[in-house]
Amino acid sequence: MAWIEHDYADTAALTAAVAGHLHAACADALQARGRALLALAGGRTPFPIYRALAAESMPWSDIVAMPGDDRCVAHAHAASNVAALREAFAAADGLRIEALTVAEGDAQASLRHARDMLARNRDAFDAVVLGMGEDAHTASLFPGAEALPAAMTMDAREDAFLVVPDPLPPEAPFPRITLGLARLLRARGLHLIVTGARKRDVLRAAQATHDPLRMPISALLHAPDATVHIHWSP
Numbered sequence: 001m002a003w004i005e006h007d008y009a010d011t012a013a014l015t016a017a018v019a020g021h022l023h024a025a026c027a028d029a030l031q032a033r034g035r036a037l038l039a040l041a042g043g044r045t046p047f048p049i050y051r052a053l054a055a056e057s058m059p060w061s062d063i064v065a066m067p068g069d070d071r072c073v074a075h076a077h078a079a080s081n082v083a084a085l086r087e088a089f090a091a092a093d094g095l096r097i098e099a100l101t102v103a104e105g106d107a108q109a110s111l112r113h114a115r116d117m118l119a120r121n122r123d124a125f126d127a128v129v130l131g132m133g134e135d136a137h138t139a140s141l142f143p144g145a146e147a148l149p150a151a152m153t154m155d156a157r158e159d160a161f162l163v164v165p166d167p168l169p170p171e172a173p174f175p176r177i178t179l180g181l182a183r184l185l186r187a188r189g190l191h192l193i194v195t196g197a198r199k200r201d202v203l204r205a206a207q208a209t210h211d212p213l214r215m216p217i218s219a220l221l222h223a224p225d226a227t228v229h230i231h232w233s234p
């Protein structure tokens with residue numbers, strides 16, 4: 001288990017610092033391998049970071065990004081993570097953003113699509129950005145979901161899972177496609193973005209206890225051989 005904590009005075013400072021980390025991860029990857037692969041959290045918290053990164057001058061056509069999880073909704077729906085990412089990166093001309101879901105949002109078709117897409121994108125991620133809910137979910141690894149144990153298995157044969165949160169979160173009450181824990185951890189850099197005092201309390205509990213089924217974020221924090229950069233601001 002390992003984590004490095006980065007505390008910032010405000011979200012503007014957090015945004016600038018994390019955008020810098022992602023820029024550096026892409027630059028290193030492009031220099032070493034000629035391409036970069038990113039997995040990016042949805043929700044709301046990290047989007048200023050993505051807009052700041054998109055404003056940078058980069059060879060975007062050598063970079064591929066995908067959501068770390070998505071809601072099974074049509075891409076035209078306001079809750080679609082991939083649609084929100086495509087909007088946030090509108091200035092990043094040439095960047096390919098792969099979807100975990102099909103355009104109409106059907107759950108089973110999305111699962112097949114995500115697994116096929118991931119089979120074509122097997123490289124380790126150069127950076128993974130994760131968020132966390134107040135229920136301690138990360139990506140769409142929700143406590144209590146039936147598919148959670150399978151999605152958390154380190155020797156899982158599949159990289160993507162269909163998760164139905166139970167209960168459904170009121171702010172986004174949809175089945176989800178999520179990358180599994182093992183796929184998320186296959187990364188050169190892991191960045192967890194957490195804001196506010198309530199989420200900090202949840203984080204502290206997850207740091208103190210390795211209880212993946214009750215607090216899925218704790219599986220990430222306590223994963224052997226992983227170092228998680230925790231970025232926090234009020």
Ligand SMILES: O=C1O[C@H](COP(=O)(O)O)[C@@H](O)[C@H](O)[C@H]1O
Nearest residue numbers: 041042043044045131132133139
């Ligand atoms: O539903 C989701 O929630 C988490 C947390 O979102 P936040 O806006 O509270 O940071 C997010 O990381 C995940 O990608 C999303 O699908």
